[in-house]
Amino acid sequence: MDKLFSLDELLQRITARPDGNIWMALIVAIDEIESTLEELQDTLEIFNECETGTLSGTEGALDLVQQINQNSEAYILLYDFENWDSQQWKTFDGFRSHLDQGKKGGFLILTQESTRLMLHNAPNFVSWLGARIYQFQKDSEMLTQTERDRRLNALQENFKMSDQDVIELAENLKLPADPEFGEWLILLDRGDLLERQK
Amino acid sequence: MSERLQRFRKLMAAFEGTSNPQHAIERGFYVDLPHNPMAEITRRIEVRPASLHLLLGGIGSGKTTQLLLAQEHLNQLEGFNAIYVDVSLYTDISKIERGALIAIAGLEIIKFLDDKKQSDLLLSQYVQAVYDSARGNKKTKEAQFPIPDTLKKLEKHLEDDLKNRIFPGYRPEKTEDKNKFEKDKFQQDKLQISQQLLEIYKLKYALITENKGDDKAFNSKGLLVSQNQEVDNKLIEAFSNLSKSALEKNGEIVFILDGLDRLNNSQIFIDSVFNDVMEILEFGVGVVLIGSIPIAYQKGIEKFSSYLHYFPYLNVAEDAEARRFFLNILTIRDSDNFITSEAKDFLITESGSVLRDLMSLTQSAIEEAYVDGSDNVKLEHAEQAVASFARSKFMGLTDTSLETLQKVISQKTFTPRTPEELELLLTGHILEYTHPRKHFAVHPVLVPLIQEENKNLSVAHG
Numbered sequence: 183m184d185k186l187f188s189l190d191e192l193l194q195r196i197t198a199r200p201d202g203n204i205w206m207a208l209i210v211a212i213d214e215i216e217s218t219l220e221e222l223q224d225t226l227e228i229f230n231e232c233e234t235g236t237l238s239g240t241e242g243a244l245d246l247v248q249q250i251n252q253n254s255e256a257y258i259l260l261y262d263f264e265n266w267d268s269q270q271w272k273t274f275d276g277f278r279s280h281l282d283q284g285k286k287g288g289f290l291i292l293t294q295e296s297t298r299l300m301l302h303n304a305p306n307f308v309s310w311l312g313a314r315i316y317q318f319q320k321d322s323e324m325l326t327q328t329e330r331d332r333r334l335n336a337l338q339e340n341f342k343m344s345d346q347d348v349i350e351l352a353e354n355l356k357l358p359a360d361p362e363f364g365e366w367l368i369l370l371d372r373g374d375l376l377e378r379q380k
Numbered sequence: 381m382s383e384r385l386q387r388f389r390k391l392m393a394a395f396e397g398t399s400n401p402q403h404a405i406e407r408g409f410y411v412d413l414p415h416n417p418m419a420e421i422t423r424r425i426e427v428r429p430a431s432l433h434l435l436l437g438g439i440g441s442g443k444t445t446q447l448l449l450a451q452e453h454l455n456q457l458e459g460f461n462a463i464y465v466d467v468s469l470y471t472d473i474s475k476i477e478r479g480a481l482i483a484i485a486g487l488e489i490i491k492f493l494d495d496k497k498q499s500d501l502l503l504s505q506y507v508q509a510v511y512d513s514a515r516g517n518k519k520t521k522e523a524q525f526p527i528p529d530t531l532k533k534l535e536k537h538l539e540d541d542l543k544n545r546i547f548p549g550y551r552p553e554k555t556e557d558k559n560k561f562e563k564d565k566f567q568q569d570k571l572q573i574s575q576q577l578l579e580i581y582k583l584k585y586a587l588i589t590e591n592k593g594d595d596k597a598f599n600s601k602g603l604l605v606s607q608n609q610e611v612d613n614k615l616i617e618a619f620s621n622l623s624k625s626a627l628e629k630n631g632e633i634v635f636i637l638d639g640l641d642r643l644n645n646s647q648i649f650i651d652s653v654f655n656d657v658m659e660i661l662e663f664g665v666g667v668v669l670i671g672s673i674p675i676a677y678q679k680g681i682e683k684f685s686s687y688l689h690y691f692p693y694l695n696v697a698e699d700a701e702a703r704r705f706f707l708n709i710l711t712i713r714d715s716d717n718f719i720t721s722e723a724k725d726f727l728i729t730e731s732g733s734v735l736r737d738l739m740s741l742t743q744s745a746i747e748e749a750y751v752d753g754s755d756n757v758k759l760e761h762a763e764q765a766v767a768s769f770a771r772s773k774f775m776g777l778t779d780t781s782l783e784t785l786q787k788v789i790s791q792k793t794f795t796p797r798t799p800e801e802l803e804l805l806l807t808g809h810i811l812e813y814t815h816p817r818k819h820f821a822v823h824p825v826l827v828p829l830i831q832e833e834n835k836n837l838s839v840a841h842g
Contacts, residue, residue, distance in 0.1 A: 198385065198750045200393035244472065269474070276473035276642045279466050282399060301776035305807040306642050309439045310398045312740030313769035340753060360385050 189221055190365035192316060196289075197229045197361035204287040205307075206314040207300070212264065212293045218318065219261050219291055228376055229364050232256035232286060239263045243273035247280050258288035263296040271303035278306050330369055337366050345370055352376075387718075388750040394713040395746065397739025401445040410445070411708045414701045415815070417689045418446040422453050425666055429460070429632035432661055433668045434684065436676050437641070437691030439808055440736025443670055446691070447636050450668070459631035463488050468639035476643060479615055481656035485635055485665070486619045489626045616659055623663040634666035641670045644806060646678035654684065673812065674802040692814040693733040699815045703728060706738060718755075719745070723762040730766045732811050732823045741765050770825040773809065785809060785822050785830050794820035 192208065210218050219236060226234045235255030239246040240262040250258065266274075281288070292300065297315070301308055338344060341362070348366050351357045352375035357367075367375050394409070404410065421433045437443045447464060454462035467473060470484045626633055637657075643649050649671060657667050675681060676688070694702035706728045710719065719727075723745060731738035742757075744765035749757040777785070780800055788794045788810055796802050796810075804810045810820050822830065 194751060195747060198388060198392070198747055200389040200396070202393060202396045203399045204396070205398065272474040272644065273472055276468055276639075278642065279468045279639060284399075287398075298776045301807075302803065305644075305803075306439055309736055309740075309808070311772070312737065313744045313765060313772050314740075315772040315775070336753075358382060360382050 189218075189225065189318070190361075190368055192222075192318070193225055193229060193364055194361040196226065197359070201286050203282045203284075203310075204314075205281065205290070205310050206287075206316070207290040207292055207297065207311055209292050209294060209297050209315070209317040214318075215261055215291055215293070219259060222289070222291075223259060225364060225376065226257060226259075229359060229361050230257055230286065231359055234259060236261065239266060239270075242266070243270045243277065246274070247277045250280055250283065253283075255285075257286045259291060260288060261291040263290070263292055263300075266296060266299060268299060268303045271299050275304035275306050278304075278310070281307070281310075334366070334369055337362055337369075349375065384755075385750075388746060391714065391716075391718055392743050392746050395739050395742045397440075397736045397743070401442075402448055405445065405448065409709075409713055410449075411705060411712060413442065413446065414694065414699075414705050416446065417691055418450045421668060421689055422450050425454060425634055425668070426457065429634055429666045430661060430664045431666050432657060432687045433689055434671055434675075434687045435668065435689045435691050436671045436673055438673050438693055438734070438811070439641070439806070440734050441691055441693055442735045443641065443691055444638055447638050447668070447670070451636050454634060460634065461626075461630050461632065462634045462636055464636045464638065466639045467637055468642060473639060473643045474645075476640075476648065476652050478652045478655045481637070481653060482615050482619050482659055485656075485660055486615070486622050488635070489619075489622045489633065619660070620663055623660075623665050627664055632666065634668065635660065637667060637669040639670070641672040644672060644674065646675050646681075649675055650678060650680055650684075672806055674796070674806050677796055677802060677805075690814065693811050695813040695815040696728050696731070696733045697821075698813075702733060702815070706731070706733070709735075709738065710742065718749075719757040720759065722759040723757050726759055726762045726766070730762075730769075730824050732808075732821075732825070733813070734808055734811065734823075737769070737808070737823075737825075741769055744768060766825050770829055773823065773826055774829050777809070781809070782830065782833060785826065786834050788820055788822050789827060789830060792819065792821075 196206070208218070208222075223234050223236055233255040234257045235253050236259045237246060237249045237253060239260060243266065246260065290300075334345065345366075348357070348363060349370065349372060352363075352367060352372070357363050357375075364376055367373060394407075396404075417435065421435065424431060424433065435443065435447075451462040451464045454460045465484060465488055467476075467481065467484060471480045623633070640649070640653060643653070653669070657669060660667055676690070681688075694705065696703045696706055707724065710724045710727070714724075719742070727738060727741050727745060731741055741762070742765075745757050745762040748761040748764045749755075752761065754761065778800070781804055784794075784801055784804060794801075794810060796805050805812065809823055809826060811823055812818070812820055
């Protein structure tokens with residue numbers, strides 16, 4: 183389990199992945215589930231180049247699996263696992279094959295407690311996650327000015343572009359799909375341009 | 381998308397370990413598995429088709445791949461029909477009840493019946509039996525366990541879907557010709573209808589199994605059997621008709637039942653799954669089914685020892701052939717040699733010989749190399765991938781589990797008895813090897829973390 187300090191870092195990892203049945207889990211504080219979900223859905227739609235759906239597990243595992251079967255979006259964010267007990271996770275684990283819809287897989291947003299229950303009761307699904315369980319430390323998201331400048335310099339060097347070049351590409355809706363460009367705009371405080379890429 | 385990102389995505393896609401393994405076989409990624417128990421099973425089936433084989437193996441060991449290859453092999457033999465079924469696509473495995481496997485097997489056999497007239501007749505009888513079974517169970521217990529609104533809505537949705545399939549674009553005022561067409565369509569779609577009915581059945585069944593208190597059981601053939609068998613007898617009778625017809629017309633039938641290794645309640649496995657499988661065997665149909673490793677430690681399993689086969693993890697630490705096999709897997713998928721030999725060697729060792737872990741670790745190492753800005757996957761990226769994987773695997777371990785793991789590291793022995801110890805085996809925290817002899821080891825990615833934890837505890841306790 184890796185600690186992530188920003189959603190951009192997560193975004194970079196998600197978009198580096200190929201199309202395929204790839205699942206990830208993100209552990210957040212219970213009061214940050216909703217905001218994380220919204221932020222992820224908005225950003226992923228742009229950089230994953232696909233429709234992203236959100237499915238709630240509040241009605242239990244069976245209901246969630248049925249929602250997955252009926253879902254048309256290529257990528258899905260699953261949340262609301264907080265009222266699941268051991269049996270719900272066992273049911274979810276038994277239905278693992280339904281999660282492979284021949285699309286892009288998805289994402290689980292969990293709390294510490296729901297992660298613990300998942301690890302003990304859904305070993306088959308957990309084997310799909312492998313190392314892709316991340317803990318998001320939102321309070322640490324802000325970079326210092328030095329860290330920010332260092333990262334911007336690295337991006338400029340890597341892509342042989344200036345900050346202005348990237349802003350112009352985004353304004354003209356020609357921003358490449360590489361995840362670093364999303365991170366770049368956010369570092370420049372131009373997250374508003376990401377919205378326009380939809 | 382940049383050329384670099386495309387290149388990394390392509391490489392990561394080659395190490396996809398969570399999709400249908402058939403895709404990897406089709407892409408030419410399959411490498412022959414050494415010491416393969418499926419080879420023995422298929423040979424036994426060739427000489428005795430109506431036999432039972434229970435294959436026990438750990439999560440991510442490559443069982444499904446082997447089952448698919450066995451199906452392909454058997455189907456190439458004259459007079460053999462091997463049917464692969466992922467049971468979890470039909471029913472809630474965690475609550476599987478007796479009758480469910482028979483219902484599923486019957487629906488699969490229907491696909492083999494090529495005499496349309498007979499097929500229709502048997503199908504209608506079978507669907508009726510499945511539906512009666514669902515309704516019969518519902519009558520006895522629904523009063524105590526009313527169907528929740530969500531399930532009712534789902535049932536309504538399925539029924540609406542059925543109507544649409546049977547009468548696409550149906551309007552009462554249409555001409556007779558149109559109605560004739562719809563009638564034919566009805567015949568064509570019966571198979572799909574039966575599957576939909578089974579969905580309804582299984583949802584009710586799953587609900588009904590919440591209460592088992594009033595369902596008295598007795599012992600028969602070493603299995604716990606419910607006294608309330610009336611509804612199941614209808615299914616068995618219908619299955620008998622189906623299998624008889626299929627065996628006469630199509631030759632030998634062998635079911636390869638996958639997904640049952642996700643049933644972690646060993647007692648339900650023995651009582652419910654075996655019960656159905658024994659019934660299926662009675663009608664001359666062979667069965668290969670998958671079970672999880674803890675089943676081997678369940679009291680009562682010895683009665684079935686003649687059917688047991690083990691699918692152990694290979695041992696890359698002590699078996700040169702196993703190590704070559706793992707290296708071949710990496711080489712065939714990394715055709716452009718982006719992963720250095722040091723990184724490959726490290727990934728193989730740290731996988732603990734678990735195939736899915738090798739795939740997962742390699743994908744993570746490729747991702748680390750991408751994020752790092754590197755053009756190759758180097759040892760440092762493999763080390764980062766292993767460290768992340770170890771932290772994920774370490775998470776959620778209780779003090780008791782940590783003590784058990786520490787004992788396995790220091791004493792190199794393990795006799796799983798408690799549910800918590802069996803869970804460590806199931807989750808792959810402890811791995812069972814048979815080469816060069818049967819022994820257990822802690823997953824290699826965990827060893828440094830556990831030793832560090834132990835050191836910290838020693839310091840804390842003076």
